[in-house]
Amino acid sequence: MKAIVKYIISIISALRTLIKGMAITGHYISHPKEIITQQYPENRETLKMFDMFRGEVVLTHNEDNEHMCTGCSACEVVCPNGTIEIISKRIEMPDGKKKKVIDKFVYHLSMCTFCNLCILSCPTDAIKMSQDFEHAVFDRSQLTKVLNKPGSKLMEGVR
């Protein structure tokens, strides 16, 4: 007899805790405003990442297609994974002097760990992190990018 009573009590107490837990579920069903689910990619238009967000490294260009990279290779040296490769060339200036400028700023997104050390090391603030986070591509080779735009040149006064 005692065992049966104990058995029934345990069932009742189990049901009580079940109802207790379900009360929270009921609360959120009746309060849809407290639900925080976002409908991605439907909200692509309004979804904005924070300014600090580390998406990928970009080389900033102004309207005249000029960048600020002097080709000093500080980012290439500081990168732990060999993500950045700077290929430079020598051009002749109008006054006859030879000057080193970047030919290609190669960035391997597939190797990047987003540690932000390159951004900190840049003496001219030429590179920054973009807020773009949709990096998926169909082929791995597309992840190797040349960051300086074709025909771009060094901004006046940056040294």
Place this chain on the structure above:
Amino acid sequence: MEEIATNKNTGKPLETQEYFINMGPQHPSTHGVLRLLLTLEGEIIHNVEPHLGYIHRSIEKMCEKDSYTQIIHLTDRMDYLSSHMNNEAVSLAVEQGLEVEIPDRVKVIRTIISELTRLSSHQLWWGVFGMDLGAITSFLYGFRDREMIIDIFEETCGARLTMNYNVPGGLMFDIHPNFQKGTKAFVTHFKKKLPEYDQLLTENVIFELRTKGVGVLSKEDAISFGVTGPTGRASGFSNDIRKHNPYSAYTQVDFNEVLREEGDSYARYKVRIQEMWESMSIIEQLIDNIPEGDYKVKTKAVIKLPKGEYYQKVETARGEFGVYIISEGGKSPYRLKFRSPGFSNLSALNRMAKGAKIADLVVIMSTLDLVIPDIDR
């Protein structure tokens, strides 16, 4: 009396024998690639032998060629749920070698972010623990609250998980103007939501039956295996480094070290829930008085540590994390060793799981809060 099955032809009792079974490396409840070789008799576990090496990346060896600034980002990838504490440990060890005085502002910010990281780690653990027991609801609730912390990190340092916010000598950049507001909003929000955790899981009868008395670890065993963190504290082993060897701003704050005596899975669960309250209290004490000052001490571009040995330990969400650097005076360490909490905690698994059922092993592993990349660096 127990009935013994007999062989019909010979009339002799049937012989039983132990057998082996592999749990993992792709088992969902091992939270990564951990392979356990179980020795079983029926459903009773006689022996558990963990096999490691499925996610070995030789981080310690890689550190020997990297500069001291570069090492920090590798530690993100060990215990990724307490990445800030790992970063902090390396930074503190390097600062110890450089003998620089860290501004109070840096200390306080580091402490606040450490506690936020601990909260986010425990929230994720709580969600996953529920899911291991078959309750998917807790997973969604845990991640809901964690998202708020992750947003604070994202706003301040740009990354959500692998933060890399520390540099030797301070922080990478100053906190975002919204940092204090966001953190305060989170603490007020989570103080309301944490009782929901108890209501959903802690007081549930099925949950209590599955955790109470399961996987008991005695205090003596906890000490001899070097089990630290909430797992050790649930067995009564007082090991909180924030209390015993305070670093950063832990000297300024008043908090309790959560201790329990039972040493079973339920005790480990309760310790972590209680630690969330303690973390929130630490954040509340510091968030309004972040001192003004620099966020970084100027260090040389190429950091060279003087010849010698440096050791620094911090309390991560899983236990004691130590960094041991041997420097020969160069720009990268001669030798570097990490003492990861997960590795020592895993070593006690065999002692805890002996005599338990396979279903209990899932509970025990989950309460150890294993992060495999931390165990298998």
